[in-house]
Amino acid sequence: MVNNGKSNVGIKLNKNRLNDGNNRRKISVKIRGLFYVFGVILIILLAFVVYSKATSKFRYDKFDDVVEINYGDKYSLKAPIVCYGSRISCGEVKATIKGKVDTRVIGEKTIEFIYKYKKKRLILKQKIIVKDLEAPKIVLNDEKIKVCPNGKVLKLDISVNDNLDGDITGKSKASLQGKELIVEVQDGSGNKSSKRFVVEPNDDEKPVVTINGKKEMSIVKGLDYVDQGANVKDNCDDQITIEKIGEVDVNTVGAYKVTYSATDSSGNSSSVERIINVKEREDGDKVVYLTFDDGPGASTQALLDVLDKYNVKATFFVTNQFPNYQHLIGEEAKRGHAIAVHSLTHKWNIYDSVDAYMSDFNAMNDIIEQQTGKRTKLFRFPGGSSNTIYCGHNKTAVQDIISAMNESGNVYFDWNLDSKDAGGAKNTAQVVKNVTSNMRNNSVVLQHDIKKFSVEAVEEIIKYGLNNGFTFKALDESSPAPHHGIHVCK
Ligand SMILES: [Zn+2]
Incomplete structure (x- = not known):
């Protein structure tokens, strides 16, 4: 235990020396640490600078490269926001705009946004499409709307205006759904509009029935009654049938009533009447003379039957052009018709001289006499008395023939109602029209019984x-004779 103190001091000294060394070491560790930190920061900064330089570019968000603009709308171009730099630091770059947009011009235009940073350039393109995106506007001008139960619009006063097409009221379509009238319209660019109006569909208007032909008419007993019917018009219904009530007994004299009535789909009905008087035939002042030239021929028999059916008498200016039918001359006379000479040959050389004409006339009259038992004094010139052909044969023939015929008491007939069946009229209907539309008292009608289509017109002519x-009569020597007047040859 003697060495205890000494040994304690020695330990103390050693301890102090030890502490000094430790402190010095601690400081140098701190400095070194700071260097490290600075170094790292510097490296990081350097890395940043290098990275920034390497990744710098124009940067921008996604933008619409196609933009649609409504026609006429105000529009100013907006350049996409662009910066130049890295993700960390990026400076905004202003754009210069190349191109213009006029929203009053329909169509496409490409706009260029040009960005410049130092010597770097970026061009962004945007397509601007100006089109009509606006739907037409439907305006109701009058609150009163009238609609039929079937949806037909009677009154709807609207205006439809479109930004581009203007007034397109006429393009609107209305349809009824229950108690709503739906008006739809589409402009020329395909933009649609519709409007609904609450309505009360109804129809209290009667159909209008109108009679075809006369409201009161007369027919001769025994003839066919041809009903001309009636027409109907309705405010709502396009198709309405007419019911005809009443019959006409054409064989019993009397007044008959025929009623035409029509009812629309809402039950409104109306009717009109026609009175048909079936009368006995009376011999009035009005006389018509049917005359037939150039036969007999293939159609003459049918003609005779039609004339008989209506008990009508006619006049036949006969020829011998078809000798096989010669016998029908006798048949014509037998049934009460008048027989007259037209010509034996119906050739123009009969106008060579009075003799030539007389010889032809007499030869025909011979046949008539054979067939009927008597000669006739009635005749008609081939071509009529006003024909010009005779001039090429004998310049005074017609005048001379008339003088000679007058002396022997023969009478000639021209005509004053030409059916035009020898030229002009090409079918039955035209013949009927030509004759019926010109029929007057004392009409002398010219037809040819060798023409089938003309013969087929006779029944309608008679009925009319x-x-x-x-009254139809046959000609006789005292009948009024139309004369055309003689052509004077040069
Ligand atoms: Zn003739």
Whole structure:
């Protein structure tokens, strides 16, 4: 235990020396640490600078490269926001705009946004499409709307205006759905508009029935009654059937009533009446003479039957052009028709001289006498008394023939109503029209019984005449004779 103190001092000294060394070492560690930190920071900064340099570029968000603009709208171009730099630091770059937009011009235009940073350039393109995106506007001008139960619009006062097309009221379509009238319209660019109006569909208007032909008419007993019917018009319904009530007994004299009635789909109905008087035939003042030239021929028999059907008497100016039908001359006379000479040959050389004409006339009259038992004093010139052909044969022929014929008591007939069946009229309907539209008292009608289509017109002509108070008679020597006047040859 003696060495205890000494040994304690020695330990103390050693301890102090030890502490000094430790402190010095601690300081140098701190400095070294700081160097490290600075170094790292410097490296990081350097890395940043290098990184920034390496990744610098124009940067921008996604933008619409196609923009649609409504026609006429105000629009100013907006350049996409662009910066130049890295993710960390990026400076905004202003754009210069190349191109212009006029929203009053429909179509496409490409705008360029040009960005410059130092020597770097960026061009962004945007397609601007100006089109009509605006729907037309429907305006109701009058609150009163009238609609039929079937949807037909009777009154709808609207205006439809479109930014581009203007007034397109006429393009609107209305349809009824229950108690709503839906008006739809589409402009030329395909923009649609619709409007709904609450309506009360109804129809209290009667259909209008109008009679075809006369409201009161007369027909001769025994003739056919041809009903001309009636027409109907309705405010709502396009198709309405007419019911015809009443019959006409054409074989019994009397007044008959025919009623035409029509009812629309809402039950409104109306009717009109026609009175048909079936009368006995009366011999009035109005007389028509049907005359037929150039036969008999293939159609003559049918003609005789039609004339018989209506008990009508006519006059035949006969020829011998078709000898096989010669016997029909006798038949014509037997049935009460008048027979007259037209010509044996119907050749123009009959106008060579009075003798030539007389010889032809007499030869024909011989045949007539054979067929009927008597000669005739009635005749008609081939071509009519006003023909010009005779001038090429004998310049005074017609005048001379008339003088000679007058002396022997023969009478000639021209005509004052040409059916035009020898030229002009090409079918039955035209013959009917030509004759019926010109029928007057004392009409002497010219037809040819060798023309089938003309013969087929006779029944209608007779019906018309009988229903309009005419009586058909055959010509005789005292009948009024139309004369055309003689053509004077040069
Ligand atoms: Zn003739």
